[in-house]
Amino acid sequence: MTLSMSDILAARKTISGKVIRAPLLPSRYFSERAGAPFFMKMETMQPTGAFKLRGATNAALNAPEGTTKLTCCSTGNHGRAVAHAAHTLGLQATICMSSLVPKAKVDGIIALGAQAHIKGRSQDEALAECRRLSQSEGVYEIPPFDHPLVIAGQGTIGLEMLEDQPDMAAILVPLSGGGLAAGVALAAKSINPKIKVIGITMERGAAMFASVQAGRPVEVEEVASLADSLGGGIGLDNQLTFTMCRDLLDDIILVSEDEIYHAQQALYYEEAQVAEGASVVGIAALLAGKLPIINGPIGTIITGRNLDMGDFTRIIAGEDITLGNDHLKGRPYAP
Numbered sequence: 001m002t003l004s005m006s007d008i009l010a011a012r013k014t015i016s017g018k019v020i021r022a023p024l025l026p027s028r029y030f031s032e033r034a035g036a037p038f039f040m041k042m043e044t045m046q047p048t049g050a051f052k053l054r055g056a057t058n059a060a061l062n063a064p065e066g067t068t069k070l071t072c073c074s075t076g077n078h079g080r081a082v083a084h085a086a087h088t089l090g091l092q093a094t095i096c097m098s099s100l101v102p103k104a105k106v107d108g109i110i111a112l113g114a115q116a117h118i119k120g121r122s123q124d125e126a127l128a129e130c131r132r133l134s135q136s137e138g139v140y141e142i143p144p145f146d147h148p149l150v151i152a153g154q155g156t157i158g159l160e161m162l163e164d165q166p167d168m169a170a171i172l173v174p175l176s177g178g179g180l181a182a183g184v185a186l187a188a189k190s191i192n193p194k195i196k197v198i199g200i201t202m203e204r205g206a207a208m209f210a211s212v213q214a215g216r217p218v219e220v221e222e223v224a225s226l227a228d229s230l231g232g233g234i235g236l237d238n239q240l241t242f243t244m245c246r247d248l249l250d251d252i253i254l255v256s257e258d259e260i261y262h263a264q265q266a267l268y269y270e271e272a273q274v275a276e277g278a279s280v281v282g283i284a285a286l287l288a289g290k291l292p293i294i295n296g297p298i299g300t301i302i303t304g305r306n307l308d309m310g311d312f313t314r315i316i317a318g319e320d321i322t323l324g325n326d327h328l329k330g331r332p333y334a335p
């Protein structure tokens, strides 16, 4: 099973009018910091608050005949996306998730008319429950990243970024299971083979990074992070995203919790944008001076805005944050 640009072009046709074509916003401040034009693809504008609506909508619209119920395992944003897609198509949805998922995300899913199944303390345990459910008749599972229709849906972001900014030299992609990075890299490199696509993720529990380093999918310990949407494994039986990320990404850069905290502040104070921790890892890498030299415009994807408002207001105020059993020291914003 391999994917090509034609899958992404087909996905674009399928989801056109069903998802928002988010704007590519130029940032004066981040351009200054980068020494190159810097653009942000504002996927926070999707009705579910995250880009995952693209892949979920593409998969749902290609569901087999006789499907009555969609199911998935999700850290939150994919669950919302599947719930939203089910609602739009008049189907039921059952979303399986681990107990590490923030309450705001669980509530969001229930509010979309879906059932929430909370199972275990890791993505893998929630996934096993999802697999069990998907054995029943009429139930169609939409995986969060390792599925051709999902990857193709996320890849439409890369297509749109290069349509709007054809001379883009690099794209910084928040990286977890790698559906987004695989799709965006495939689209971008099909259009311009010279473009750099760099995956960015958090130091804590970076499963794709550890897997690429090991040369095969490996498990990592799941820990609480400001970038909670980047948590979870890539699956030991990974079919597509591991090899695609290994082969298509030019680099994977890791950022710390402090750097994510500061980037969330910077995006808020400099550009008045509210975004979750997972969304700002590209900005975090830029501000931390972790990017390689890039000769030309840089783009990043501001992937979502589904966050715990209590934590977010504490970050904006420069206050301390509790992360699982850890304590993250706050600091007022200083450019």
Ligand SMILES: *Cc1c(COP(=O)(O)O)cnc(C)c1O
Pocket (backbone or CB within 6 Å): 050, 052, 077, 078, 144, 145, 174, 175, 176, 177, 178, 179, 180, 181, 229, 230, 276, 278, 279, 303, 304, 305
């Ligand atoms: C899922 C998600 C990502 C990462 O996408 P993958 O395809 O799993 O790599 C990044 N940001 C947000 C907000 C997400 O919900």
